[in-house]
Amino acid sequence: MTMSSPGKKLYTVLIVPLIIFLVLPIFAGSYLLHIMIFIFFYAYLSQCWNILSGYTGQFSLGHAAFLGVGAYTSSFLFSQYSLTPWVGMFIGALVSLCVGLFIGHICFRFGLKGAFFALATMAFAEILRILFLNLPSMGGAQGLLLPLRGNAPLLYQFEGKAPFYYIALIMMLVSVAVAYAIERSKTGFYFKAIHQNEESAEALGVDTKKYKVIAVGLSAAMTAFGGTFFAQYFMYIQPDNTYSTFVSFDIMLRSIIGGMGTVAGPVIGSFILTPLAEITRSFLGGKSGAHLMIYGLILMAVCIFLPQGVYPGIKKWLTRFQSE
Amino acid sequence: MALLEVQKLSKHFGGLTAVANNNFVVNQGEILGLIGPNGAGKTTIFNLISGFLRPDQGTIVYKGKEIQGLTPHEISRRGLMRTFQTAQAFPYMTTLQNVMVGGFMHDRNRKRVEKSALETLEFTGLVEQKEKKAENLTIGDSRRLEIAKALAGRPSLLLLDEVMAGLNETEIAEAVELIKKIRDRGTTIFIVEHVMQAIMSLSDRIIVINYGRQIAEGSPEKVAKDNRVIEAYLGEEYVIE
């Protein structure tokens, strides 16, 4: 479906920006790098969301839960036991995987679907947020301030933004590769089959419950790596910037604008929305709320006028480009 | 030899008895027809056998093992597959991809699955539609796709639920040929159908149900002459003529 048999021209279309991305930190200033990091970072997170919600159609409104679990696990282990976040992020992913499997298992065991599943995920994230607000050992409402160690690559701490830039870029590329691999595999076929017609999938021998739980678990574990990145980049986390429902919205918005259930959607969406968010934030930042108002308007406009996101349009344009 | 044996099968919805104490067998290699008025419980029987509903009572024995209580995917993995009354394809996948979903049941390898899916499309006469999205198929082709998806899972017993509804006569004739071809490859078939000329020419035996109860069973000729069947299903006037 997506990107099936890309022609040579398509590769050139992709290789040019990739080279630009690789050399960008040499020329770019810190502000541009910061925006690029955010583009990659949100593309990554949104791709994780997309693997669950875009492909299998199980709509999560609580991905902040997995981001938060990842961020808190690695940060807690780092600040309390001086465990390097490079290891901590895997433990975070493991914990998040368990949380995801737990949520997925109990939701699907009881046959939660559609809006009910969405509401349940939102409630789970809220539960975690309230819980962490009330856990003094996790910093409570004040949050966790990570110990500064200067330029310490082994501790996931760097001077300057370039290393973060490359990490975010790699994360984005890996997530794209994972999505691409899934899309072409049996698992991907099953995910899409579950999305489009669960009953029929079941009749064709698909263990729909199992595959849905797998999707939640995979997506949760991957999202947790994003959590660690977030914590290391800002060196500060609190329940309201990790577990909050707005973080969940931020994560899913990119996929929706780009195109759910497509490999390129989250990336395209992030390239559109993240700079837009940054620009409106810096232009209208003086008045709080203004840029998020625009967010809301964009979201409503997308639902009414472009319910499949911008990807189908871009795809059409690319096919024309290839055939020329 | 009995491939599927149903004993004392019953199902109630609230106060309504959908299936009441049904007993029948599907023999290896035959085409068994199931007819009855709308709402008589035919689809309920299919749903019970394929695991989409749990029976209130009774046993369903397939290949010598009880399968009631198993999930639908477990049952289909044992080679008992079904189609749906309203063709239920994956609307945004191509015809080929639709069939591949069924093919992945026995094989992970994408290339091999694709190859055998193409063979299935060839067999069902859909190969020219392979790149078409399922939502854009004609009624006739979407019925074929419904069969093709199930065939990709290499069933030993195939339950066909009104696959001819809405087809014109040429299409019905083609569908009859296709079903015969499937049987000749060794798949046993259990079919629900309202199109009388099809069910009469296809079936080796026919079971007739009304209000969830079996009212007749036997060869097409015998069933067509049965007074109770005429009264409940074929229409009263048949008695006179």
Add this chain to the structure above:
Amino acid sequence: MLHVNEINVHRGRVRVLKNISFRITEGEICSVVGPNGAGKSTLINSISRILPLKSGSIHFCGQNVGRLPPHSVVELGLVQIPEGRRLFRSLTVLENLEMGGYQGEGKRKRSETLQMVFSLFPILKDRKYQCAETLSGGEQQMLAIGRGLMCLPKLLMLDEPSLGLAPLIVRIMFDVIERLNRNGMTILLVEQNARKSLSISDRGFVLENGLITMSGKAEEIASNEHTKKAYLGL
């Protein structure tokens, strides 16, 4: 009374009705015969304005209804009893009937019509305060017809009124249809049970693959070799 002129109707990309034209004269029963998926329900739904016309026009009592919203079509007296009944399941029998006389003339004459419906189907009067979903299949079909009658139809379109009903109830249904017709109601009937519906009809036509392949007197259609073989099981 009803004049359908060269209508084309699409469902998604599929052209379901192809240049369909026919007329229905006041006081007759007209049957539509044809296989599943030939477009019979689509035909009724496009007359009811549930489905949009791609081209063509529909006139009812001299008025162009091709652009009216569905509820206005009902107000004109062009009423459909849908396949599958579509009752308001948790509303009582009485409330269901009241909803039939929701607007215009139907609302003004509500209590009169209600008496008429109750005399036609006495069982509904007994079950006045019961929820619709507690009725048996046959009673539900009676309620569906009663609810349609509350709209004061001039032309009543019935989509598969005998679907899934026991033979005895089917006979009652056909009796009611004949009685309504004798009292002056025009009826357009879509039925799987073609033999029965043709037997009470004045005229009929055969709809196959979105085309009218035959039309004429009901007896002619019933005795035609092709229809006999295809739809009458002879």
Add this chain to the structure above:
Amino acid sequence: MNLDTIFQALVSGILTGGLFALVAIGLTMILGVLKIVNFAHGEFLMLGMYLTYYCYNVLGIDPYLCLLISIPIFFLFGVAIQRILINPVLKSPMEIQILLTLGLFFFLQNAALFFFGPYLKSIKTGYARAIISIGSVNFSSTKLIMFLFSIAFTLVLYVFLKKSDLGKAIRACSEDSYGAMLVGINVRNVYMIAFGIGTACAGAAGTLLMPVYYVDPYIGLTFVMTAFVVVVLGGMGNYIGALVGGFIIGLTESLGAALFTASLKQLATFVIFILILLLRPTGLFGARRM
């Protein structure tokens, strides 16, 4: 913990429960009739509070008099929103509908932040401090008024749905919109009216809440989540269920607050929510019944 504290919590829970019921009935009407999960519902309540705040502080209108303004305004607001935003997505997949109301949620919340600022606002009426005491149990008169109005509003709505033709038509549409269309009900209008009524419930609840509580732009999310809990508990589209569910959640929250710390009471709400979703997705009283 003595008996008085618990009794106090019970009374307070019932009083708050009335308001929850009013919010939830609006939500459940939109859900039952239009099959739309309206995430922006809490924002309507928030806007209702701001409207009341400014009516009182700028125009000097008594908060309860303000009901006469807020109910029609929010009804029309709801009608407009249905017309412009909801109608285009009525036939879209569920995800798109959720996203649209999420977008509206975002927009309204941040519009409030933009225009009204992030600060907590509350009004001080003359009667805000009037305390009614029964034995050792004290409660504010404003809370009692809020409760009585909520219950009255809910009952009026119930009678309207049960007895009037339009009310029956609304129920008919929520049962089978296709069937409703075929008996001559203008389904598009019914959708607008139902959304209008649902919005008006939230707006009225906001007005009633203003003398009791503070408002800030973020208050909507809390209330919409609580309202979802109530709706799911009472059974989707079930009006009496929403009323009873409102009391249950009101009691749970106030007892939770009495027994645990205040911030954990919300936790209790969400945990109950998930348990209900899992164990009784049709709610305690089944879905869509009057």
